[in-house]
Amino acid sequence: MSIMTIYHLVAIFLLCIGIFGIAYRRTLVGIVLGIELILNGAGLSIMASAQLTPTPNEIGQVGALLVMGIAAAEATLLLAILLVVSRRFKNVEAGKLITMRG
Amino acid sequence: MDNLASENLAWVVLFGHIAIIVAGGFITVLSESLVRALMGLILTLFGVAGLFFLMAAPFIGLMQILIYVGAVSVLIFFAIMLTNAWPGGDESGNISGKKVIFAALAAIAPAVFLGSAAIRTAPPSVFVPEETQVSELGKFLLEPYILPFELISLLLTVAMAGAVILGFERRKKK
Numbered sequence: 001m002s003i004m005t006i007y008h009l010v011a012i013f014l015l016c017i018g019i020f021g022i023a024y025r026r027t028l029v030g031i032v033l034g035i036e037l038i039l040n041g042a043g044l045s046i047m048a049s050a051q052l053t054p055t056p057n058e059i060g061q062v063g064a065l066l067v068m069g070i071a072a073a074e075a076t077l078l079l080a081i082l083l084v085v086s087r088r089f090k091n092v093e094a095g096k097l098i099t100m101r102g
Numbered sequence: 103m104d105n106l107a108s109e110n111l112a113w114v115v116l117f118g119h120i121a122i123i124v125a126g127g128f129i130t131v132l133s134e135s136l137v138r139a140l141m142g143l144i145l146t147l148f149g150v151a152g153l154f155f156l157m158a159a160p161f162i163g164l165m166q167i168l169i170y171v172g173a174v175s176v177l178i179f180f181a182i183m184l185t186n187a188w189p190g191g192d193e194s195g196n197i198s199g200k201k202v203i204f205a206a207l208a209a210i211a212p213a214v215f216l217g218s219a220a221i222r223t224a225p226p227s228v229f230v231p232e233e234t235q236v237s238e239l240g241k242f243l244l245e246p247y248i249l250p251f252e253l254i255s256l257l258l259t260v261a262m263a264g265a266v267i268l269g270f271e272r273r274k275k276k
Contacts, residue, residue, distance in 0.1 A: 004227035021131035023205035058242035073261035080265035086185040
């Protein structure tokens with residue numbers, strides 16, 4: 001097993017535990033935590049693929065930076081959406097939000 | 103002798119950070135209190151930052167700490183605070199066993215396929231990665247990768263404008 005496979009298995013672990021969190025959590029904030037885990041795993045995987053093979057290192061580093069930028073933008077928007085949902089429905093449990101209309 | 107010692111140290115650092123990531127991941131998804139879950143997420147983020155340092159990319163590791171631990175987790179803290187987190191754990195109460203089984207199945211399915219693919223098709227990898235100068239990274243970002251760079255700045259602007267508009271929505275109605 002090459003050293004890159006270890007990093008990739010860690011990234012796959014982050015993906016799987018994030019999917020488990022999304023399916024298992026009841027509140028929307030818990031689901032956001034799962035999404036952050038998945039995005040972090042994606043960054044780790046991109047980074048390991050470029051850094052530990054003959055591929056130019058800059059591609060992996062810039063890719064990881066772009067993933068971080070997308071995660072920051074996504075967290076900002078999710079905070080606003082959670083705010084609106086909690087104002088309108090008075091709770092943020094995924095099972096209780098059964099209507100999309102305000 | 104010296105080389106062997108540093109190689110052993112590298113393995114210890116690698117598996118130590120992997121242990122931190124695994125522990126933090128389980129705390130994140132299984133903890134009853136959302137604040138504790140967020141602490142688990144921060145632990146995981148620090149572990150991934152350590153792996154970035156180990157891959158000879160200190161700049162990205164520092165960016166990970168700055169952006170994720172510094173900004174994103176504070177945003178999620180605000181989300182927990184502003185959405186009426188109630189005492190006794192937001193995720194407390196009995197969760198049906200059926201849900202746990204389905205969630206575990208959803209998690210295991212990609213693990214099996216992606217894991218076997220990653221093990222079978224792994225190319226030979228170098229043991230000691232080279233460090234890239236930050237100036238070269240900046241040049242790369244501004245010459246061949248200028249379009250993604252501009253697009254990510256546009257995305258961040260739009261996301262922040264959208265967040266502000268969503269935040270003011272209620273007041274306009276009244």
